[in-house]
Amino acid sequence: MSQKNILVLCTGNSCRSQIAEGYLRHFAGKSANVYSAGIETHGVNPKAIVVMAEDHIDISKHTSNHVNEYMGIPFDQVITVCDNANEACPFFPGKVERYHENFPDPAKATGTPEEVMDEFRRVRDLIKVYAADFVKHHIKG
Template identity: 75%
Template sequence: MKNILVLCTGNSCRSQIAEGYLRHFAGNKATIYSAGIETHGVNPKAIQVMAEDDIDISHHSSNNVDEYVNIPFDYVITVCDNAKENCPYFPTKAQRFHFNFPDPAKATGTPDEVMNEFRRVRDMIKDYSRNFINQNLSN
């Protein structure tokens, strides 16, 4: 069983979506965690767009990376440049991955335009998560 940590700035949108999809695609091959260098709570719009794709993240919590310092991670995925650059020293032998997804929480416009940005980012993260699991946990 592999341990995977997804890191973002506030653990509210991108890392929560990635946690949901990684858990979905990994099945029983991995334990998935997500955390932030800060905690901002799970964004209701992230919960909504994931529910549209039949993934329930409403039970997720926003966690600080310090809470997981004693877990032996195999993979650490940063999903924003800020987390990659500002993550405190995290003692791990984990293989590190990075992809800078746009922050849907910063979307502006009409409510429909904002939700469309959440969906666009969700779909990007879904593709990334599926490919990550296929490439790293296919055994």
């Protein structure tokens, strides 16, 4: 079975798409090449790095990339993880399967530092379940 090329797209490529990239890589192993990008680039959110490290996944070396950097890659699947990215998603040529799941943006969380981190963990866990399910049904299925 050939490797699939998967792109996870978000607005700023700082939280949700980075977390999804980390989990998709983790669950897919060698079955897929996973990339993430944004309609804009905001840098990888340090809190996203922290909550992923708590679950033993290192995304500290990830970079924040603009979607246009990947236009030359023949993607099999594009996953948008926020409504804004879904609406602004550029056209990808070829037989690209599109998937969409709107996750809350943990970077918009307010409250005490602990409450903010709890929101990051909550969103991380939602994305983890989605990524495991996605790999099971669309990559290894």
